[in-house]
Amino acid sequence: xxxxxxxxLVESLPxxxxxxxxxxxxxxxxxxxxxxLGANESVFGPSPKAVAAMQAAAAExxxxxxxxxxxxxxxxxxxxxxDPAHIAIGEGIDGMFGYLNRMFVEPGVTVxxxxxxxxxxxxxxxxxxxxxxxxxxVDDREDPxxxxxxxxxxxxxxxxxxxxxxxxxxxHPGKTIEAMVERLPAGALLCLDEAYIDFxxxxxxxxxxxADPRVIRFRTFSKAWGMAGARVAYSISAAPxxxxxxxxxxxxxxxxxxxxxxxxxxxxxxxxxxxxxxVEAARARIGRISAANGLTALPSAANFVAIDCGADGAFAKAxxxxxxxxxxxxxxxxxxxxxxxxRISAGRPAxxxxxxxxxxxxxxxxxxx
Amino acid sequence: xxxxxxxxLVESLPxxxxxxxxxxxxxxxxxxxxxxLGANESVFGPSPKAVAAMQAAAAExxxxxxxxxxxxxxxxxxxxxxDPAHIAIGEGIDGMFGYLNRMFVEPGVTVxxxxxxxxxxxxxxxxxxxxxxxxxxVDDREDPxxxxxxxxxxxxxxxxxxxxxxxxxxxHPGKTIEAMVERLPAGALLCLDEAYIDFxxxxxxxxxxxADPRVIRFRTFSKAWGMAGARVAYSISAAPxxxxxxxxxxxxxxxxxxxxxxxxxxxxxxxxxxxxxxVEAARARIGRISAANGLTALPSAANFVAIDCGADGAFAKAxxxxxxxxxxxxxxxxxxxxxxxxRISAGRPAxxxxxxxxxxxxxxxxxxx
Numbered sequence: 001x002x003x004x005x006x007x008x009l010v011e012s013l014p015x016x017x018x019x020x021x022x023x024x025x026x027x028x029x030x031x032x033x034x035x036x037l038g039a040n041e042s043v044f045g046p047s048p049k050a051v052a053a054m055q056a057a058a059a060e061x062x063x064x065x066x067x068x069x070x071x072x073x074x075x076x077x078x079x080x081x082x083d084p085a086h087i088a089i090g091e092g093i094d095g096m097f098g099y100l101n102r103m104f105v106e107p108g109v110t111v112x113x114x115x116x117x118x119x120x121x122x123x124x125x126x127x128x129x130x131x132x133x134x135x136x137x138v139d140d141r142e143d144p145x146x147x148x149x150x151x152x153x154x155x156x157x158x159x160x161x162x163x164x165x166x167x168x169x170x171x172h173p174g175k176t177i178e179a180m181v182e183r184l185p186a187g188a189l190l191c192l193d194e195a196y197i198d199f200x201x202x203x204x205x206x207x208x209x210x211a212d213p214r215v216i217r218f219r220t221f222s223k224a225w226g227m228a229g230a231r232v233a234y235s236i237s238a239a240p241x242x243x244x245x246x247x248x249x250x251x252x253x254x255x256x257x258x259x260x261x262x263x264x265x266x267x268x269x270x271x272x273x274x275x276x277x278x279v280e281a282a283r284a285r286i287g288r289i290s291a292a293n294g295l296t297a298l299p300s301a302a303n304f305v306a307i308d309c310g311a312d313g314a315f316a317k318a319x320x321x322x323x324x325x326x327x328x329x330x331x332x333x334x335x336x337x338x339x340x341x342x343r344i345s346a347g348r349p350a351x352x353x354x355x356x357x358x359x360x361x362x363x364x365x366x367x368x369x
Numbered sequence: 370x371x372x373x374x375x376x377x378l379v380e381s382l383p384x385x386x387x388x389x390x391x392x393x394x395x396x397x398x399x400x401x402x403x404x405x406l407g408a409n410e411s412v413f414g415p416s417p418k419a420v421a422a423m424q425a426a427a428a429e430x431x432x433x434x435x436x437x438x439x440x441x442x443x444x445x446x447x448x449x450x451x452d453p454a455h456i457a458i459g460e461g462i463d464g465m466f467g468y469l470n471r472m473f474v475e476p477g478v479t480v481x482x483x484x485x486x487x488x489x490x491x492x493x494x495x496x497x498x499x500x501x502x503x504x505x506x507v508d509d510r511e512d513p514x515x516x517x518x519x520x521x522x523x524x525x526x527x528x529x530x531x532x533x534x535x536x537x538x539x540x541h542p543g544k545t546i547e548a549m550v551e552r553l554p555a556g557a558l559l560c561l562d563e564a565y566i567d568f569x570x571x572x573x574x575x576x577x578x579x580a581d582p583r584v585i586r587f588r589t590f591s592k593a594w595g596m597a598g599a600r601v602a603y604s605i606s607a608a609p610x611x612x613x614x615x616x617x618x619x620x621x622x623x624x625x626x627x628x629x630x631x632x633x634x635x636x637x638x639x640x641x642x643x644x645x646x647x648v649e650a651a652r653a654r655i656g657r658i659s660a661a662n663g664l665t666a667l668p669s670a671a672n673f674v675a676i677d678c679g680a681d682g683a684f685a686k687a688x689x690x691x692x693x694x695x696x697x698x699x700x701x702x703x704x705x706x707x708x709x710x711x712r713i714s715a716g717r718p719a720x721x722x723x724x725x726x727x728x729x730x731x732x733x734x735x736x737x738x
Binding site: 001002003004005006007009010013014015016019021023024027036039041042043044045046051054055058059060061062063064065066067068070091092094095098102103104105106109127157158186187188189212213214222226227228229230231238240241243244246247248250251252253254255256257258261 | 370371372373374375376378379382383384385388390392393396405408410411412413414415420423424427428429430431432433434435436437439460461463464467471472473474475478496526527555556557558581582583591595596597598599600607609610612613615616617619620621622623624625626627630
């Protein structure tokens with residue numbers, strides 16, 4: 001008995017889960033984490049209005065969701081002051097990255113990103129047979145200049161940039177992104193990942209004509225809106241590109257309850273302001289905890305902070321493992337020299353109490369003390 | 370300013386939504402449907418235990434879902450008496466069909482199905498550049514004999530069969546499917562869509578060795594479990610194929626709240642029995658309503674009934690449009706001669722009251738009376 005043959009491309013792909021989830025680690029540990037600060041989830045949760053909307057919608061989930069995501073799409077268009085034709089909605093930014101790569105990437109196509117930038121984007125590039133080319137971070141930031149030069153030199157069709165950046169929390173002013181757009185190589189698409197934009201200083205979001213065919217920007221309900229598990233994100237792009245998602249997407253793929261929650265979130269802008277305030281306070285406290293332990297917290301425009309552990313990647317990894325062993329779920333950058341850092345999500349006071357207690361012990365253990 | 374080039378395959382695809390949703394029709398009508406009987410959703414809803422679990426999980430949706438779907442996968446394995454390694458979980462059967470086609474289909478690959486069988490499967494075949502070959506239904510059933518002959522003749526890599534069938538509600542005994550498996554051409558994979566199996570007579574589900582690499586079967590929480598809008602389905606297959614979904618899937622794609630709802634459903638088998646009873650009663654009543662109007666309801670092993678309108682596709686379409694105009698959301702088969710029918714989902718008494726009132730008026734209008 002033989003089964004069917006995979007396509008050669010799929011045959012060549014690994015069967016791995018790119019990110020090990022905290023639940024997997026908890027099952028291996030045999031106990032729950034005291035603080036869940038590794039995935040830049042928003043521990044401050046969704047808006048109470050969103051929770052109420054999702055609870056009310058739960059009994060109605062026998063109905064498929066609206067495949068046009070009509071109401072949410074229109075509410076988002078109003079929020080951003082664009083025509084609904086510029087908005088596409090999908091199952092989280094990860095899901096939309098899959099569709100985007102499917103539309104543009106095949107063997108022979110080149111994609112440019114930064115070494116150590118978001119791995120799930122790279123997962124999809126590889127998954128469609130693309131060739132990934134990278135430039136290093138400069139001063140712990142993704143670097144528009146070298147990305148542009150790389151993309152021009154290598155003939156990249158897609159250029160990935162996150163602003164603010166994950167995993168470092170660094171950012172560029174919107175003006176820098178606007179200048180980058182003006183210098184994009186012909187035929188290239190800037191994939192601007194703005195998952196963390198709600199935490200950034202005013203002026204970080206660039207002004208971009210939504211009809212510009214050279215840019216697609218991604219926003220999500222997973223971060224500031226506190227709905228990572230609901231899987232709702234959207235893009236703003238030229239209308240033909242927004243419509244093109246219909247060629248490949250899972251039309252009924254967005255959970256109906258999640259649609260209701262996202263829509264209710266938008267009606268509660270005060271929640272965003274509240275979460276921003278909590279994140280700002282948490283970032284400041286993570287900075288103080290770092291300093292008290294002789295470490296340097298990097299400036300962050302996101303809901304997490306990269307902490308420079310002051311040595312190499314092996315040392316930071318030892319600190320990270322020490323934290324995990326002490327019940328703190330955290331992660332760290334993949335690429336040097338950013339991997340001298342650990343990355344801690346903004347937490348509630350109790351989460352950061354637990355982190356504050358665990359960090360000196362983890363540090364001492366990493367130093368072999 | 371020019372944007373990037375699509376891949377030639379994606380460039381060739383249409384940007385259409387394969388199924389127009391009822392919400393779109395309601396927006397066009399300017400009023401809600403009186404009865405929602407077009408998408409084979411379960412109007413009987415999810416288990417109250419599932420609703421409670423989803424309501425409790427709503428506030429926790431700031432956490433990503435477990436990317437391994439561990440608890441649900443293990444509960445399903447226990448339910449089916451198989452090792453968890455045989456279970457893969459995804460964002461509804463539609464989402465899983467996307468992944469499956471991505472794994473096996475590329476230009477040059479042939480896929481065999483029945484003319485008029487599930488269009489979303491075909492959407493994915495086309496989306497990956499496959500060549501779709503079809504055989505007609507025989508006596509309003511998908512026909513294993515001619516599918517096997519077609520697959521062998523055309524060298525099909527995938528063979529799609531739904532049992533019970535959508536849109537006709539017809540079915541084959543499990544023994545027929547078992548015999549079909551034994552005669553599959555070498556290198557072919559039988560994609561057995563069992564979305565409606567919970568409504569079928571005992572003996573409709575075949576006994577298939579879960580380690581058999583020639584078959585993958587699909588089950589869903591969208592039908593009998595009443596959670597279509599939640600987007601949770603699963604497959605049972607040989608372990609290497611189950612694992613291979615990890616090559617391409619959106620690992621964090623299953624909504625966390627939906628995972629909780631699905632898990633709670635499995636702990637409430639009484640709900641399934643309740644829904645089965647309701648569906649059986651609804652099918653019988655749809656039969657009586659049909660007969661009272663001089664029409665023939667076809668036997669059904671699903672949660673819907675195909676009603677033979679007694680003439681051609683144009684007439685059935687006129688009846689369908691008459692129902693829709695009178696507030697009854699329904700659909701009909703695409704292909705002749707099945708398109709002599711309309712398809713009505715099992716409804717609650719009030720839904721079927723509305724259908725009963727609208728049908729004679731729609732029929733008279735279609736007859737030009």
